[in-house]
Amino acid sequence: MDFFLTDEQTTYAAHVQQFAEQVLSASAAERMAKSRFDREIWRQAAEMGLTGLPLPEKWGGSGFGALDTMIVVEALGRGCEDMGLVFSLCAHMFACAVPIWRYGSETLHERFLHAVAKGEVIVANAITEPGAGSDVHAMRTTATRDGDHYLLSGEKCFITNAPIADLFLIYAQTAPKHGFFGISGFLISRDTPGLTVTDAGAKTGLNTSPWGTVYLQECRVPMSALVGVEGGGAPMFQDSMVWERGCLFAAYVGAMERVLQQSIRQATDRKQFGRQIGDNQAISNRLVDMKLRIETSRLLLYRAGWLYDHDQPYEEAIALSKLWISECAVQSGLDAIQIFGGTGVTRATGIDRLLLDALPSRVFSGTSEIQREIIARHLGLR
Numbered sequence: 001m002d003f004f005l006t007d008e009q010t011t012y013a014a015h016v017q018q019f020a021e022q023v024l025s026a027s028a029a030e031r032m033a034k035s036r037f038d039r040e041i042w043r044q045a046a047e048m049g050l051t052g053l054p055l056p057e058k059w060g061g062s063g064f065g066a067l068d069t070m071i072v073v074e075a076l077g078r079g080c081e082d083m084g085l086v087f088s089l090c091a092h093m094f095a096c097a098v099p100i101w102r103y104g105s106e107t108l109h110e111r112f113l114h115a116v117a118k119g120e121v122i123v124a125n126a127i128t129e130p131g132a133g134s135d136v137h138a139m140r141t142t143a144t145r146d147g148d149h150y151l152l153s154g155e156k157c158f159i160t161n162a163p164i165a166d167l168f169l170i171y172a173q174t175a176p177k178h179g180f181f182g183i184s185g186f187l188i189s190r191d192t193p194g195l196t197v198t199d200a201g202a203k204t205g206l207n208t209s210p211w212g213t214v215y216l217q218e219c220r221v222p223m224s225a226l227v228g229v230e231g232g233g234a235p236m237f238q239d240s241m242v243w244e245r246g247c248l249f250a251a252y253v254g255a256m257e258r259v260l261q262q263s264i265r266q267a268t269d270r271k272q273f274g275r276q277i278g279d280n281q282a283i284s285n286r287l288v289d290m291k292l293r294i295e296t297s298r299l300l301l302y303r304a305g306w307l308y309d310h311d312q313p314y315e316e317a318i319a320l321s322k323l324w325i326s327e328c329a330v331q332s333g334l335d336a337i338q339i340f341g342g343t344g345v346t347r348a349t350g351i352d353r354l355l356l357d358a359l360p361s362r363v364f365s366g367t368s369e370i371q372r373e374i375i376a377r378h379l380g381l382r
């Protein structure tokens, strides 16, 4: 067993962190204050390779495995204060680019993959529906054969990147009676007649990441839009969630580290009753707990990535990592606010941001309750 990062991993992570601090965070405060997504900032992140980390170099990606990807995304979260941007980049990369690469046909690769890896087009993944959240198999969106085309009809909600996406990875029922094996994925262009998007409005945290509702009214798409085989959508989605639950949450480990450093500074700078507030164990214990959460999160995260990269059973490890990191991020967000006192709840300081950005992390990519269900199954309880 070896807990050291290689020189290459350390150097690349430092490079990405510096880029995130100097470029992505530079205008972050203004973007976040206005809840604004900025395509020019996206372009700069993409130029840095942050839209195609796990994709093969042949297609313009970096060819990283899961563990290397986690290390880079962690550095991104450590350096970039705008977690909405990080979230949008990760949703594009893990829930969209990965399945197109791992399951898409040569035709789809030739047509789209380079532009997807390079972030020249933005993709949104759409599976959730008003009546199908945790239970995705209850989806009602259908794709019915019409000669050598499919007709897609339905409604998808809470779709990250939908208002800015050029392409949509839509999951639909092709054989409703077949349950798990009745779902298929389709890659559809935004200008497909019958496809409309509405903005879903403000959400708790991650406010520079746009999301929306996608309506499909008899969208006619060619058979070549199918990603993978007909009926192969559910396993493909599960595989993309392994990447998202694993790698996206690395950003929260980085964010927790950034906020810990801010909190340590506050604990030493701020004086009350004639001494640093950090001299009180009530404060230093919070800092110790924040540190403990980062270290335990990182161990679970890297182990999950290592298992995936070494073709070892990883499902339980990924669920443990996702569950623990999201719950830790919420708790550390609360601790940071408490350490900062009044300034912690002043919107202008942005100390409340970790908490706000962490709250949705217990819901997306499978809720905390669903992760517990997966872990309980591995304990033999289901």
Ligand SMILES: Cc1cc2nc3c(=O)[nH]c(=O)nc-3n(C[C@H](O)[C@H](O)[C@H](O)COP(=O)(O)OP(=O)(O)OC[C@H]3O[C@@H](n4cnc5c(N)ncnc54)[C@H](O)[C@@H]3O)c2cc1C
Residues within 6 Å of the ligand: 091, 124, 125, 126, 127, 128, 132, 133, 134, 135, 157, 158, 159, 160, 161, 203, 206, 211, 360, 363, 364, 365, 366, 367, 368, 369, 370, 373
């Ligand atoms: C910020 C954000 C971004 C998102 N982006 C996307 C996206 O890009 N694409 C997309 O398709 N979707 C996206 N989603 C949707 C997300 O995947 C769903 O919100 C999530 O799967 C939960 O579904 P739901 O909201 O319908 O809640 P529900 O499934 O209705 O759950 C409500 C509550 O019941 C609990 N519950 C449900 N079933 C069980 C069970 N069997 N056992 C125990 N508890 C249970 C849940 O854990 C939760 O606490 C996003 C969500 C958020 C918050």
